[in-house]
Structure formats: C-alpha cells, structure tokens
Amino acid sequence: MKKTYSISDLADEFDITTRTIRFYEEKGYLSPKRDGTRRIYSPPDRTSLRLILRGKRLGLSLDETAELIRMYGSAQGNRQQLEKFIVRIGEKRAELERKQRDLAVxxxxxKNVEDQCQLALAEYGNSMNNTSEIS
Amino acid sequence: MKKTYSISDLADEFDITTRTIRFYEEKGYLSPKRDGTRRIYSPPDRTSLRLILRGKRLGLSLDETAELIRMYGSAQGNRQQLEKFIVRIGEKRAELERKQRDLAVxxxxxKNVEDQCQLALAEYGNSMNNTSEIS
DNA sequence: CATTACGTTTACGTTAACGTAAAGCATGAT
DNA sequence: ATCATGCTTTACGTTAACGTAAACGTAATG
Structure with missing residues (x-):
C-alpha cells in the first residue's frame, strides 16, 4: 500500500497548478522520485507540500517555511547547537504569536462590523414588516 | 491637542521606510494633509497605516487589506447591499479563521520540537552533572 | 554661510512567486 | 493511424511591493 501521487494529483488536491509544484522543486523545496522522466510523489512529499502551502497562507516566504520544515525534522546536535536552536524556535514562536494576536484583533x-450590519438589516426587516402590515 | 505626525515619525514608530509610506499613498491607501509640500499625518492616518501593516503581517495583499479597512468604516446601504456585504464579511472571516487554524497547528x-530540544538538552545537563560528580 | 537634517518628486531597478507559451515525448482510446 | 491526454523541459513575461538614486527645496544650527 505504498501510495504515490502524480503531479496533477497533488495539483488537484491542493488547488494549485503543476507549474507551482515544479517551481517548488526547482527551488529545492521538494525532491520527488522519478519514473523515467515523470515525477512520483510519496506521502512525505505530499506532507512537505502541505506545509509549504500552510506557510504561504500565513504570509511566510518559501525560505521561512523551509526553515520551519527543517526544524520539524531534527532536534539534534551538541549543547551549543541545541541552545541556539531553541532561541531560534523562540523567535519563530514569537513571530507566530504576534500573527495570532493580529488575527484575533x-x-x-x-465581528463588530458584522453585528452592525445585522442591526441595520433588522431595521430593514422591521420596516418591511410594518409596511407589509400596513398594506 | 490635535496631534499630527511627520512621515519619519510614522516610519520610526512602525519601523518602515518613508518610501513605503509614500508608496501606500501613491497607491491610494493613504491621503495625508499637506503643509505646503510636506505630508502631515493625522491620528486616523496613523490608524490606517497600522491596519495596513497588520494585514501585511498576515500575508494579505494591500488590496485585500484596503477592502477590510473600507469594511470597518461602513455598515450602511440598502437591504440588498447589506446582505451582499454580510456574505463578503463571512468569506473574509472564513479566510481569517483558516489562518487561525493554520497558526494553531x-x-x-x-512546541513539540521545542520540547524535544529541551529533552535533549536535559540529557546533556545530566551527563554534565554526572561527569562533574565523577570528576 | 555652509553644513546638517529633513522633506520633496521622478524614475529606473529588484525580488519572489509564479504565469504563459512553445515544442516535444509517451500512451491509451477511437 | 491519429487524436486526446498527460507529462516533460526551456525560457521569456508579469505583478506586487517596495529599494535606490538623482536632483532639488527649506529650515535650523554651529
């Protein structure tokens, strides 16, 4: 059950063009296997693509997202490296948490605007009811 | 107490260049008053700029952000317009809520990576303690 | 009064992230 | 056999969001 995907399988699933997927590979963010000349994507490839698109939706650059993906992979190294790494993670987290606050605001x-609209609509509803009662 | 700001006041406050601010004006997203040739920014201008930058951090285009800013301003119009408007707000909200889910993930x-790192660091700490106890 | 600091307009340059088109190979259906 | 379908590479084009530089005005300061 080693499932694989063609390039248009993924393009369809994620609603992007094949050009986009090839572009990500060209830039080194994807490395699918080949069947002759054709690209064969594995589930991990698919996951990478999903992560890339998730980062993109949040306004991260491809490089930023790639760094995050690398982070997911490995929590190894000597003490120095680990400490630096944790600092870097903290920075990324702070950045994401700011986005979170921005989003909440x-x-x-x-929601405030929506409530105002609903109120205005309710007014229309009342006058409609009134006029329909009058007529 | 009608506070105003120069272009570099705002550039300093928001840590952007004056070029960026002029660019937003050139594209119609800001319209400061003038003192002769110099730009004078009011508190509402400053708010607009803050909203623009907030949208930018979340990966919205300037046009998208501008639409949001227009939405904040006005919940008016006839019933048809209000209904369309509410639908549009719903779409925007769905988009932002997706970003929220993406961010949470x-x-x-x-956090998982960070925990792994802390664990690995703790190991280093133990061996350090051990060796220091041995020595 | 020359320098320094701040502002202005105009205009060409740059980068990321693709879009679009051309030209061609492979394969299954009609 | 040819037609459609799906894949490939190569390569030039496009757009948003500024960067950068030139050339100039004005006002305070040493």
Missing part, C-alpha cells in the same frame, strides 16, 4: 473588528 | 508543531 482583525476577527474581533470584523 | 504550526505553533503546536513548533
């Missing part, structure tokens, strides 16, 4: 603002 | 993944 935007969603709250948006 | 990334932060969780990052």
């Amino acid at each position: 935007m969603l709250s603002d948006l | 990334m932060l969780s993944d990052l």
